[in-house]
Amino acid sequence: MRPLPPTLRENRRYILVKIAGEFTAPLTQKEIYFTISEAVTSLFGDVGSAAVHVAVVWSEDEHAIVRCSRGSEQKVIASLGVITKILGAPAVFHSVAVSGTIHGVKKHLHPTTWDDEVIAGYRCSGKKVDSLTGSNTHRYLTRDDIIKE
Amino acid sequence: MITDACVFANQDQAATVRRLLLTGKSCGLSRMVICGTAPDIPDSYAGVEVLRGRVVGKQNGKTFLDTMKKIPKGVVVMVYVGENSFNRTAITTKGVHLLTGIADLPKGGFDHIVAKMAADHTTGVVIDLSRIIDAKGRRTALLRYAEILLLHRKFRFPLVIASGADTIFGIRNVEETLALCSLFGMTRAETYAALNGLDAVLSPPRPVRIVEDA
Numbered sequence: 001m002r003p004l005p006p007t008l009r010e011n012r013r014y015i016l017v018k019i020a021g022e023f024t025a026p027l028t029q030k031e032i033y034f035t036i037s038e039a040v041t042s043l044f045g046d047v048g049s050a051a052v053h054v055a056v057v058w059s060e061d062e063h064a065i066v067r068c069s070r071g072s073e074q075k076v077i078a079s080l081g082v083i084t085k086i087l088g089a090p091a092v093f094h095s096v097a098v099s100g101t102i103h104g105v106k107k108h109l110h111p112t113t114w115d116d117e118v119i120a121g122y123r124c125s126g127k128k129v130d131s132l133t134g135s136n137t138h139r140y141l142t143r144d145d146i147i148k149e
Numbered sequence: 150m151i152t153d154a155c156v157f158a159n160q161d162q163a164a165t166v167r168r169l170l171l172t173g174k175s176c177g178l179s180r181m182v183i184c185g186t187a188p189d190i191p192d193s194y195a196g197v198e199v200l201r202g203r204v205v206g207k208q209n210g211k212t213f214l215d216t217m218k219k220i221p222k223g224v225v226v227m228v229y230v231g232e233n234s235f236n237r238t239a240i241t242t243k244g245v246h247l248l249t250g251i252a253d254l255p256k257g258g259f260d261h262i263v264a265k266m267a268a269d270h271t272t273g274v275v276i277d278l279s280r281i282i283d284a285k286g287r288r289t290a291l292l293r294y295a296e297i298l299l300l301h302r303k304f305r306f307p308l309v310i311a312s313g314a315d316t317i318f319g320i321r322n323v324e325e326t327l328a329l330c331s332l333f334g335m336t337r338a339e340t341y342a343a344l345n346g347l348d349a350v351l352s353p354p355r356p357v358r359i360v361e362d363a
Contacts, residue, residue: 020317020318021318042284043332074327074328075328077324077325077328078325078329078331080325081321081325081328081329082287084282084283092318092319094321094322138163139163139164139165140163140317141165141167141168142165142167142168142171144194
């Protein structure tokens with residue numbers, strides 16, 4: 001099919017997503033897309049997900065930009081909210097910002113959040129930290145917890 | 150004060166209480182109710198205020214009243230709903246702040262009479278987001294919450310939103326909460342009111358009293 005002229009194209013919205021989880025390897029755009037698409041379909045069905053028209057247009061490290069049709073941002077954010085796993089590992093997709101352009105949404109990439117002060121429990125300043133439980137599972141601590149221990 | 154009305158923090162879980170509070174801060178929360186057996190719960194951390202919470206399970210009348218007597222002051226008490234008669238007892242018991250477990254409610258467990266009683270006693274009802282997030286019981290939860298919302302609009306009992314999280318991955322930010330609550334028809338204004346709804350439960354409005362004659 002030939003591409004539509006600009007006046008006939010649907011309006012889009014871009015959502016910046018921050019992904020946190022226990023996955024070891026960096027996530028690919030395809031993996032992120034499949035996870036989001038599955039969540040949208042499970043929540044709104046095939047017809048709903050077709051109307052939402054979701055796509056992942058960019059991803060880097062723990063951030064991704066999700067594209068959807070204008071007016072369905074809330075549906076996509078709700079779908080992001082019900083994601084609990086990616087590739088079998090616990091994960092969470094936090095929506096950070098919504099904009100009409102990719103450039104606009106990328107402006108929200110850099111502000112640091114409180115979470116940046118957090119360190120995985122098994123590593124702090126390059127040194128291994130023994131968890132209280134003694135098992136090799138992930139523990140989520142703050143600097144204050146490590147100093148206390 | 151944007152509040153998460155129920156976060157579980159236990160001794161053997163992966164995230165420490167401080168880590169949960171820090172995540173809450175990054176999600177835009179200003180207060181969290183911590184339930185569970187975790188040691189060393191701070192009064193506040195990273196600007197997030199902490200309230201202690203206690204979930205009381207389904208019990209028969211006498212055991213329930215005994216349990217209520219043992220709970221210290223200053224603890225936010227949540228009672229797991231059950232049959233209609235138990236719910237009425239729970240609402241009229243002094244010290245009960247919230248009713249939780251609405252998604253598991255038996256048929257006719259929360260009718261218009263219980264709703265009116267909850268409004269009269271300023272007992273809040275908890276909307277637990279973890280039941281919407283979990284795909285297994287999502288349909289039932291959405292149906293129940295829609296029913297509760299109808300009753301809330303008529304009788305005006307307080308609604309309170311809780312994540313019901315026990316890990317850092319269970320806490321949702323304000324925008325996600327708004328989107329999840331819109332799934333069962335809650336408006337933006339109602340969701341904000343519910344996020345700030347714990348204040349109305351903990352310090353209900355009282356009639357004006359003359360304390361000193363001029």
